[in-house]
Amino acid sequence: MIDKSDNAGGKSKRKAPTKKPAKSAAAQGKPKAGTAPKAKTVKPEAEASKPTSTPITPTLKPVETQILSTPSAEPPPSRPAFTLAPDYRIKRRPGPNKLASAAEINARYPLTQEALLAALPHPIFVIAHDNQFIFANSAAESFFSTSEAMLRRVRLDDLLGFGCPLIALAEQVRETGSTLNEYEVEVVTPRFSGPKLVDVYGGPIIEVPDAVVLMLQQRSMAHMIERQLTHRAAARSVSGMAAVLAHEIKNPLSGIRGAAQLLEQNLSDADRALSQLICAETDRIRKLVDRMEVFGDERPLVKEPINIHDVLDHVRRLSENGFAKGITFVEDYDPSLPPVPGKRDTLIQALLNLVKNAAEAIRDREHGRISIQTAYRPGVRLSVPGTETRVALPLMIQIEDNGPGVPEYLRPHLFDPFVTTKPQGTGLGLALVAKIIGDHGGVIECDSEPNRTIFRILLPTHDQPRLGKPG
Secondary structure (H helix, E strand, O other): OHHHHHHHOHHHHHHOOOOOOOOOHHHHHOOOOOOHHHHHHHHHHHHHHOOOOOOOOOOHHHHHHHHHOOOOOOOOOOOOOOOOOOOOOOOOOOHHHHHHHHHHHHHHOOOOHHHHHHHOOOOEEEEOOOOEEEEEOHHHHHHHOOOHHHHOOOEHHHHOOOOOHHHHHHHHHHHHOOOEEEEEEEEOOOOOOOOEEEEEEEEEOOOOOOOEEEEEEEOHHHHHHHHHHHHHHHHHHHHHHHHHHHHHHHHHHHHHHHHHHHHHOOOOHHHHHHHHHHHHHHHHHHHHHHHHHHHOOOOOOOOEEEOHHHHHHHHHHHHHOOOOOOOEEEEEOOOOOOOEEEOHHHHHHHHHHHHHHHHHHOOOOOOOEEEEEEEEOOOOEEEOOOOOOEEEOOEEEEEEEOOOOOOHHHHHHOOOOOOOOOOOOOOOHHHHHHHHHHHOOOEEEEEEEOOEEEEEEEEOOOOOOOOOOOO
């Protein structure tokens, strides 16, 4: 009994070291072999080695181990080499287990370099010493309109037009062994409907001799804004002249029309047709002047929160009951879009103009189709050329048709005033659309190829400085 209490009761000895019970004679004379002597010599050493502070109950470590442990001992399933990043939206638990979810993600879905590159929106590809493709992410596949499996079978020279600067830039990286940046590089390939302007970022791959990684960033958006600023400046010049002359032109037109109507009463039937022609032409000139006056209106819009889907539904109903009868409409709306600050009537005017252009383009098509799409892109931020202003334009409206496309020579000047392909057109429709979108703080661009034309509008969800507003 004494030996057992000694082995298990070290704590009692620390509490009352002066009150040790006297040992029995049997214990003094013949102790059990291997028990009492060990207790006398080992226990003081064990007690001396223990810290003097109050011992901490070691209960946190097992709980932490349980939290950080993976739910299953099975290895994670194999994933394709180049896929989009996995879905990390796992169920998070409250309390301290929030920290454990990151460990669970790393355990279940180990991130690879290929997965990270595949998720980037810019074309990135690696070429060997002979310009053979080694790797291409998803954006590069879209840029070259070729799958990665096909890209691995060809060289960069096979895809690009003769004299494309990308080849020389890759050679420069190999020669210098350092990174380089080149801006506004024109990339031409038979797969493109026209040249693409990109910024090129290149660097060597240390692990692979003479291998080069290239990243391309298209400059279409920045140049589109710069073009629109030029277009609006030209429109303001024209509208300034129109605003000055509008009143002086309308007054003589009213006199001419009135005189023609008076003459018509005393004319024969043959001459009456001429007077009616005079009235019709004066009315056409008046309408043209009225439309040009809109460009001279630089007053700020009185904006209010608008549900853009209500506006699009109104435009679709007007179109289906009018000029777009028999045309199929496809709607792909993002229901989570926030309200847009703007003026409802002017937005309807701009969108109705775009839908009308699309309907006229596919009027002779057997299976004409107009697609209207909305989306939210929080990462879209644009720098206004010539200023330090950055504009966030997360809301996208896209109107697409399967018509013949816009002629290539006309695309750079599509939003200029008086540019049209219609025999009876004035060329002010798209210029007016660009002005309305600009007054709402947004931009518009056109992407066209045979059998496909897209007008894409980017708008803010809160007030931004108007692009192209004179400082």
